[in-house]
Amino acid sequence: MNSWEIVQNRRVIFGGGRLAELPGILSWYQKKKVFLAASKSVRSNGAPVREELCRMLDEAGIGYYLYNEISGEPDLHVINKGRDVFLEHGCDCGVAVGGGSVIDATKAIGMLAVNGGLVEEYQMEGRQATTVPPLFVAVPTTSGTGAEATKTSVVVNNYNGLKKSLYHNTMIAEITILDPDLTMDLPAKITSATGMDALSHAIESYVSLNATPITRMYGLKVIELIKDALPAVIENPGDAEARGQMMLASYMGGVAITAGIGIDHIMAQPLGGQYHIPHGDACSIFLPAAMELNLDYAAEAYADIAKAFGVYDAGKDTRENALAAIQAVRTLQDRTGSPKSLRPYIPGELPSREELVDVVKRTTGHITCNPRPLTEDLMWTIFNMVL
Ligand SMILES: NC(=O)c1ccc[n+]([C@@H]2O[C@H](COP(=O)([O-])OP(=O)(O)OC[C@H]3O[C@@H](n4cnc5c(N)ncnc54)[C@H](O)[C@@H]3O)[C@@H](O)[C@H]2O)c1
Ligand SMILES: [Fe+2]
Incomplete structure (x- = not known):
């Protein structure tokens, strides 16, 4: 048999309504300030999920900064700006609730927050992460990319127009919550x-x-x-x-x-x-x-x-x-x-x-x-x- 290795999430949670467990998980990890990227188009049981999420975090006494800049597939600016926001607001973890675009952006932002530099250095120049990123929880709301299960982030480079990946073993989400209720209204x-x-x-x-x-x-x-x-x-x-x-x-x-x-x-x-x-x-x-x-x-x-x-x-x-x-x-x-x-x-x-x-x-x-x-x-x- 050939030799090989695989990188997988530490914890995979599956089931309708299980997004509600997120505040408890963050509390267990003693997280105080979430960098939250949540797509505003997502609804669950008719209600907007982003508002519900903020309400749940408020109730649990967990702070958050809602990052609203991710519209469409992420580019360098969205990620570099996200890194600045993550640091300015003293965030200690990242949570992505959205499709592959939101997950990939948040994945790269957390990595950059502790490794420094610009995302293009990792994407185009082969710079490698040397520090483990903060806790990252990925909650997919499309059923397709599998970005919640990979160590990869796909980014559009604004300068040369290329869509290219960056990756590191430590960039994979620690935890993923697979809550199919979030996809019921997917067009x-x-x-x-x-x-x-x-x-x-x-x-x-x-x-x-x-x-x-x-x-x-x-x-x-x-x-x-x-x-x-x-x-x-x-x-x-x-x-x-x-x-x-x-x-x-x-x-x-x-x-x-x-x-x-x-x-x-x-x-x-x-x-x-x-x-x-x-x-x-x-x-x-x-x-x-x-x-x-x-x-x-x-x-x-x-x-x-x-x-x-x-x-x-x-x-x-x-x-x-x-x-x-x-x-x-x-x-x-x-x-x-x-x-x-x-x-x-x-x-x-x-x-x-x-x-x-x-x-x-x-x-x-x-x-x-x-x-x-x-x-x-x-x-x-x-x-x-x-x-
Ligand atoms: N990291 C990886 O391993 C990996 C793998 C495959 C693809 N990708 C990347 O993922 C990106 C694409 O992700 P995607 O296909 O999930 O699309 P997307 O994240 O761009 O979302 C597509 C649209 O669907 C909307 N949307 C998302 N969830 C919804 C919901 N539940 N209800 C209503 N609307 C909803 C979004 O707001 C957006 O307008 C690409 O950049 C692709 O290259 C990454
Ligand atoms: Fe793909």
């Missing part, structure tokens, strides 16, 4: 996009050259859950059971993707940044093409994925079953109204091959765990397949 478009993100985490990590027994186990479970739960929540947004399954799938997909991203994310992340495509939609667009291009390098793994989708046929050979897995992804795209083409998102002229390769190389192009070796030809081929 259909965000539900489908984030669901396809979670699916792509499962599929990409399963065929990753760095896959481990743990990430593979999680990956298959994610597919088993999403194949039914995602269409269920699109058809009936109030299906609480299916919302819970999506939240679990998203978390498990986050654990799985610690095995590394493949050609889908390698393209979706930089181009999503360039053309302002919601992350999950960008992942959806590239996923089937990524599987087709990897087919000869990962056919057995895709046949396993066909089993998880429930489309495996013992009478067929490995390649035919792998193709059935790709078809299952396309069917799911149809059932959830997920995008399949990049063209509508590109205003005006298409990039040249040189421009495309340049943006990928400067962001995700260093990644080496896609089963088919990453080449400039492969980047250009997949780009043209999804136009």
